[in-house]
Amino acid sequence: MASLLSLIGLLLFFAIGAFSIYLLIDFMEYLKKYHSERWTQLSFANLFGISQKDLFFYQVHPLKFIPYLFNKADSEDATVVVYKKRILLSLGGILLMFVIYFLSSYIGV
Numbered sequence: 001m002a003s004l005l006s007l008i009g010l011l012l013f014f015a016i017g018a019f020s021i022y023l024l025i026d027f028m029e030y031l032k033k034y035h036s037e038r039w040t041q042l043s044f045a046n047l048f049g050i051s052q053k054d055l056f057f058y059q060v061h062p063l064k065f066i067p068y069l070f071n072k073a074d075s076e077d078a079t080v081v082v083y084k085k086r087i088l089l090s091l092g093g094i095l096l097m098f099v100i101y102f103l104s105s106y107i108g109v
Contacts, residue, residue, distance in 0.1 A: 009104070013097040020090035027083040028060065035077070042068055 031039045044059040068074060069088065075081045 005104075006101075009097065009101050013094070013101060016090060016093045016097060020087065020094060023083065023087050023090055027080075027087060030079065030083065035080070038068075 028039075031042070042061060042065050044061055069084055072084075075084065
């Protein structure tokens with residue numbers, strides 16, 4: 001029974017993580033398409049001398065992007081507000097699953 005709960009917990013942890021990655025990618029695409037001035041503030045112009053068009057991943061500056069996610073006064077669009085709420089909720093779910101999984105293994109359930 002304990003192994004089944006552990007397996008379900010790991011699958012749920014993976015599902016919430018995959019959903020949050022999907023939300024982040026979709027949010028970055030939205031910012032890139034509709035709020036290009038904000039996107040240029042939150043991303044690197046040339047990372048390692050390579051332009052943004054030539055890279056497979058997003059060149060987001062984490063020290064600017066993470067405070068932007070947590071800042072509620074910086075929302076100018078209703079869609080951005082919804083994206084921020086969903087991303088923060090999914091990251092909270094990841095944190096909760098992380099704590100539950102390690103607490104249950106620490107307690108021995």
